[in-house]
Amino acid sequence: MKSWQKRLEEPWIGPYIASMTAIATMPEGAKERWRTAGRFADVLEAEVKTRRNPLAARVVSWFNLCRVCQDLEEQMLLAAQPTAEDPQLHRALLSTAIASGEGLLLECDDAEALKPLRLTPAALAAKVESLRITFTQWHTELKPERQAAILKEAFGGAV
Secondary structure, X not given: OOHHHHHXXXXXXXXXXXXXXXXXXXXXXXXXXXXXXXXXXXXXXXXXXXXXXXXHHHHHHHHHHHHHHXXXXXXXXXXXXXXXXXXXXXXXXXXXXXXXXXXXXXXXXXXXXXXXXXXXXXXXXXXXXXXXXXXXXXXXXXXHHHHHHHHHHHHOOOO
């Protein structure tokens, strides 16, 4: 096997190739945002998934990945006219953060490993759930029946 073929099998390369393919068709402004956010996200995701660092260090990297998602959300909210690709980028990064968080939860059988961060596995689970809620808010359509139920629950009676 050639050296470049071995590199393709490294765990970090798949998302990198996918991100590079995705940017080929974007406008220049979106490409630059994708490159920057994608690079940070790829590095942070690789740090979370590689087990060469202690769990606490990987949890910090994961929280930084979550912050990249939040920063992109803020950019989208403040942009005069977000590009069509911005939500796609946000969806991809948010999905990555959720998946990485789930992976960390699977490793949290020893709560003592999180003690230096003053966190518990329940706190990590809450953050993953928060990311799921964010995903739902940004990337799913609310069906009229569900909307009516929420309004009724929030405001009582008929709406």
